[in-house]
Amino acid sequence: AQSVAQPEDQVNVAEGNPLTVKCTYSVSGNPYLFWYVQYPNRGLQFLLKYITGDNLVKGSYGFEAEFNKSQTSFHLKKPSALVSDSALYFCAVRAAGNTPLVFGKGTRLSVIA
Amino acid sequence: SQTIHQWPATLVQPVGSPLSLECTVEGTSNPNLYWYRQAAGRGLQLLFYSVGIGQISSEVPQNLSASRPQDRQFILSSKKLLLSDSGFYLCAWTPGQNEQFFGPGTRLTVL
Numbered sequence: 001a002q003s004v005a006q007p008e009d010q011v012n013v014a015e016g017n018p019l020t021v022k023c024t025y026s027v028s029g030n031p032y033l034f035w036y037v038q039y040p041n042r043g044l045q046f047l048l049k050y051i052t053g054d055n056l057v058k059g060s061y062g063f064e065a066e067f068n069k070s071q072t073s074f075h076l077k078k079p080s081a082l083v084s085d086s087a088l089y090f091c092a093v094r095a096a097g098n099t100p101l102v103f104g105k106g107t108r109l110s111v112i113a
Numbered sequence: 114s115q116t117i118h119q120w121p122a123t124l125v126q127p128v129g130s131p132l133s134l135e136c137t138v139e140g141t142s143n144p145n146l147y148w149y150r151q152a153a154g155r156g157l158q159l160l161f162y163s164v165g166i167g168q169i170s171s172e173v174p175q176n177l178s179a180s181r182p183q184d185r186q187f188i189l190s191s192k193k194l195l196l197s198d199s200g201f202y203l204c205a206w207t208p209g210q211n212e213q214f215f216g217p218g219t220r221l222t223v224l
Contacts, residue, residue: 034212034213036215041201041218041220042217042218043203043215043216043217043218044157044203044205044215045215046212046213046214049211049212088155090157098145098164098209100145100147100159100162100172100213101213102159103156103157104156105155105156106155106156
């Protein structure tokens with residue numbers, strides 16, 4: 001069965017500093033990996049995905065993520081954080097095939113001005 | 114382009130009352146559809162998913178049920194709500210083996 005771990009409930013970073021939100025996964029076969037962001041009382045917004053190819057994936061709003069197969073990780077990164085990046089971030093994984101995404105518990109990012 | 118709608122946006126219901134939440138997708142055909150519940154602004158719990166009309170997979174046995182009467186319509190129901198049914202309900206769709214797209218959600222409060 002697939003699973004996702006987001007080891008940090010909360011990440012605090014100063015505006016302008018780089019940010020990292022961690023994610024590790026467990027899945028049989030090749031993983032399909034995703035990051036989503038959620039603002040208060042809103043649905044989840046898709047940020048980026050890794051299916052195959054280059055290990056560094058670029059997504060919306062300047063976010064990127066690096067797929068590391070040996071460490072089974074897919075950490076979300078941004079070179080310079082904005083206050084508006086403050087939100088709840090979810091990592092998700094799916095095995096190949098027509099299966100639902102499995103989500104992590106979420107990491108709350110707080111960017112301080 | 115595709116869009117996903119959920120209604121109502123908010124709902125306050127007494128314990129023991131019935132529930133019907135609706136989700137519809139526009140601009141696509143034969144989507145996979147999903148219902149999630151999010152408690153306390155945190156993790157997502159997959160409740161049901163459907164790969165076609167009349168095909169429902171239940172992930173967690175509970176007080177809720179789902180139906181898919183039309184290709185782009187997914188309904189979440191309950192005959193008698195419990196306090197523990199309170200939460201933020203999210204509908205999502207995917208064209209296949211890609212990312213899921215989420216609706217705006219329904220905030221349900223059971224009193």
